[in-house]
Amino acid sequence: xxxxxxxxxxxxxxxxxxxxxxxxxxxxxxxxxxxxxxxxxxxxxxxxxxxxxxxxxxxxxxxxxxxxxxxxxxxxxxxxxxxxxxxxxxxxxxxxxxxxxxxxxxxxxxxxxxxxxxxxxxxxxxxxxxxxxxxxxxxxxxxxxxxxx
Amino acid sequence: xxxxxxxxxxxxxxxxxxxxxxxxxxxxxxxxxxxxxxxxxxxxxxxxxxxxxxxxxxxxxxxxxxxxxxxxxxxxxxxxxxxxxxxxxxxxxxxxxxxxxxxxxxxxxxxxxxxxxxxxxxxxxxxxxxxxxxxxxxxxxxxxxxxxxxxxxxxxxxxxxxxxxxxxxxxxxxxxxxxxxxxxxxxxxxxxxxxxxxxxxxxxxxxxxxxxxxxxxxxxxxxxxxxxxxxxxxxxxxxxxxxxxxxxxxxxxxxxxxxxxxxxxxxxxxxxxxxxxxxxxxxxxxxxxxxxxxxxxxxxxxxxxxxxxxxxxxxxxxxxxxxxxxxxxxxxxxxxxxxxxxxxxxxxxxxxxxxxxxxxxxxxxxxxxxxxxxxxxxxxxxxxxxxxxxxxxxxxxxxxxxxxxxxxxxxxxxxxxxxxxxxxxxxxxxxxxxxxxxxxxxxxxxxxxxxxxxxxxxxxxxxxxxxxxxx
Numbered sequence: 018x019x020x021x022x023x024x025x026x027x028x029x030x031x032x033x034x035x036x037x038x039x040x041x042x043x044x045x046x047x048x049x050x051x052x053x054x055x056x057x058x059x060x061x062x063x064x065x066x067x068x069x070x071x072x073x074x075x076x077x078x079x080x081x082x083x084x085x086x087x088x089x090x091x092x093x094x095x096x097x098x099x100x101x102x103x104x105x106x107x108x109x110x111x112x113x114x115x116x117x118x119x120x121x122x123x124x125x126x127x128x129x130x131x132x133x134x135x136x137x138x139x140x141x142x143x144x145x146x147x148x149x150x151x152x153x154x155x156x157x158x159x160x161x162x163x164x165x166x
Numbered sequence: 167x168x169x170x171x172x173x174x175x176x177x178x179x180x181x182x183x184x185x186x187x188x189x190x191x192x193x194x195x196x197x198x199x200x201x202x203x204x205x206x207x208x209x210x211x212x213x214x215x216x217x218x219x220x221x222x223x224x225x226x227x228x229x230x231x232x233x234x235x236x237x238x239x240x241x242x243x244x245x246x247x248x249x250x251x252x253x254x255x256x257x258x259x260x261x262x263x264x265x266x267x268x269x270x271x272x273x274x275x276x277x278x279x280x281x282x283x284x285x286x287x288x289x290x291x292x293x294x295x296x297x298x299x300x301x302x303x304x305x306x307x308x309x310x311x312x313x314x315x316x317x318x319x320x321x322x323x324x325x326x327x328x329x330x331x332x333x334x335x336x337x338x339x340x341x342x343x344x345x346x347x348x349x350x351x352x353x354x355x356x357x358x359x360x361x362x363x364x365x366x367x368x369x370x371x372x373x374x375x376x377x378x379x380x381x382x383x384x385x386x387x388x389x390x391x392x393x394x395x396x397x398x399x400x401x402x403x404x405x406x407x408x409x410x411x412x413x414x415x416x417x418x419x420x421x422x423x424x425x426x427x428x429x430x431x432x433x434x435x436x437x438x439x440x441x442x443x444x445x446x447x448x449x450x451x452x453x454x455x456x457x458x459x460x461x462x463x464x465x466x467x468x469x470x471x472x473x474x475x476x477x478x479x480x481x482x483x484x485x486x487x488x489x490x491x492x493x494x495x496x497x498x499x500x501x502x503x504x505x506x507x508x509x510x511x512x513x514x515x516x517x518x519x520x521x522x523x524x525x526x527x528x529x530x531x532x533x534x535x536x537x538x539x540x541x542x543x544x545x546x547x548x549x550x551x552x553x554x555x556x557x558x559x560x561x562x563x564x565x566x567x568x569x570x571x572x573x574x575x576x577x578x579x580x581x582x583x584x585x586x587x588x589x590x591x592x593x594x595x596x597x598x599x600x601x602x603x604x605x606x607x608x609x610x611x612x613x614x615x616x617x618x619x620x621x622x623x624x625x626x627x628x629x630x631x632x633x634x635x636x637x
Contacts, residue, residue: 022398023398024328024394024397024398024401027398027399027401027402027405028328028401030401030402030405031401031402031404031405031408034405034408034409035405035408035409035412038408038409038412038413039408039412041412041413042412042413042415045413045427045431046359049359049419049424049425049428050356050359053424053425054355054356054423054424054425057355057423057424057425058353058354058355058356058423060353063352063353068352071352071354072286072289074292075280075285075289075291075292075293075350076276076277076280076281076285076291076292077276077277077292078213078214078217078276078291078292078297079213079292080213080292080293080294081212081213081214081216081217081276081294081297082211082212082213082216084499085354086354086358086421086422086423086499087421087422087498087499088294088358088422088499089294089499090212090213090216090294091499091500091501091503091504092199092200092212092213092216093212093585094584094585094586095499095585123207123208125204126204127204128202128203128204129203129204130199130203130204130212130586130589131203131204131207131208131211133207133208133211135277148354151354152354155354155355155422155423156423157421157422157423158420158421158426158429160420160421160495160498161421161498161575162495162496162575162576163575163577163578163579163582164579164580164582165574165575165579165582165583165584165585165588166585
């Protein structure tokens with residue numbers, strides 16, 4: 018680097034630049050969380066059942082195989098839109114589907130990927146279904162591109 | 167080694183390498199499960215093996231960073247470590263807590279683990295990479311704080327160099343951002359938003375400060391280039407890292423709920439994120455070209471150049487490939503993400519830890535000029551085997567990702583293949599990745615073998631090379 022560009026100039030770019038962008042990031046975070054998100058994440062539908070469903074989702078490490086809104090592992094299907102894919106957007110259909118699916122696991126088909134049996138109660142499966150239904154209704158800029166996730 | 171207390175870095179490095187071996191074993195299990203779905207089921211389901219694979223990575227890199235810090239901070243500050251005893255105590259606390267957590271994953275059903283560790287009281291478990299029980303997270307926070315105290319007390323009583331200041335800034339950032347792992351709101355979108363404060367702002371933020379500082383330290387030592395020059399480069403690199411990386415967090419906010427302006431911010435700043443990694447390549451090669459000495463530890467020099475190049479490829483190029491929102495719309499959460507993750511972590515953080523180990527381990531073992539030529543040749547074989555294998559792992563996963571997107575993401579609903587049908591179609595890439603993974607493991611064995619070769623380089627090896635006076 019040219020001699021005219023000194024170490025203290027480099028340091029000032031570092032300090033000034035990072036301070037500016039940390040502040041900008043905090044302002045954007047404030048705007049995102051306080052103004053934008055309440056209109057996008059359908060939080061008025063965030064019932065006790067949905068919250069319980071999220072805990073069941075976490076306590077069984079579902080994200081260790083599946084992705085949800087594209088985040089997680091890539092070993093098993095995306096689940097943020099499974100309500101639309103398997104429940105055709107109908108709560109009762111989806112809950113019945115979930116119950117049948119969770120109780121049928123594992124398939125034990127030789128050589129196929131296996132989903133463990135989590136021994137959830139009917140109520141827990143219903144809560145989990147509510148959580149996935151709520152998740153499917155978040156405004157996520159139109160992702161995924163199609164129903165297959 | 168100038169200060170006796172630097173030696174406390176040794177157990178950290180050794181334990182890091184043991185965990186590295188464990189990580190690779192589980193990587194092979196996962197690779198096989200991708201093609202033989204019921205392998206080890208139900209004893210070790212995929213989610214357990216993955217959790218062990220990724221958590222071992224995080225923990226061993228942290229051991230590596232801590233070892234690097236204990237080694238270089240006293241040398242830079244020109245003083246003994248404040249408390250070697252505290253460093254030893256924290257080593258055992260961290261090692262025992264980390265090992266117990268991994269054993270918990272393997273031998274206790276995850277839901278039971280959540281129950282016995284009373285996750286209900288303060289739920290933080292079950293989120294990607296943050297699967298640790300809350301009690302482990304608290305332990306980790308205490309280890310970080312104790313470690314920072316020890317390092318700050320050391321740095322404050324000695325010479326204040328830019329390398330030390332930046333390394334410690336990175337470590338403080340790491341500790342502060344870790345606190346977001348305790349925040350798990352009931353609203354999934356808020357949870358995800360702040361989850362990235364740990365994940366992104368670690369690996370695309372403060373960890374780059376740590377990497378830059380370690381690289382600068384090793385370059386000062388092996389090239390003999392004037393500290394002033396190296397420190398100026400270091401400032402420019404970390405300035406770019408933070409200027410691009412902080413708003414660059416936005417490239418994770420595209421599809422998880424935040425508003426549309428993040429599509430622009432994430433794309434623009436994400437596209438600039440390769441810059442600091444490109445600067446690191448220029449930095450490493452320019453300094454080595456202008457070297458004032460030919461350090462006999464050629465293996466360490468190779469690792470220093472390697473980490474810069476591979477970090478640029480993995481984090482920079484493979485990150486850029488899918489950072490633009492219109493592209494990410496199709497690639498998000500596909501095997502492209504996995505391809506990028508593998509090469510970025512290996513290039514930037516695995517290799518920087520192996521760089522400082524390559525430089526510091528021989529010195530701590532009483533070989534001030536490095537290992538014997540034979541040992542270095544074996545180590546360099548390990549370098550090339552692991553690095554080339556990782557390139558192939560990345561290429562095969564990229565192939566899998568492109569085909570996955572083509573079959574599953576691009577067609578309209580109704581015409582697109584389902585996730586599982588797509589996985590069957592791309593299995594050949596997974597087999598190829600598994601073979602590359604086996605070569606990687608072979609490279610790791612070769613690398614480990616280099617530690618058991620006796621002998622050391624001598625001062626004569628240095629003067630035998632061409633002396634560069636023009637730099």
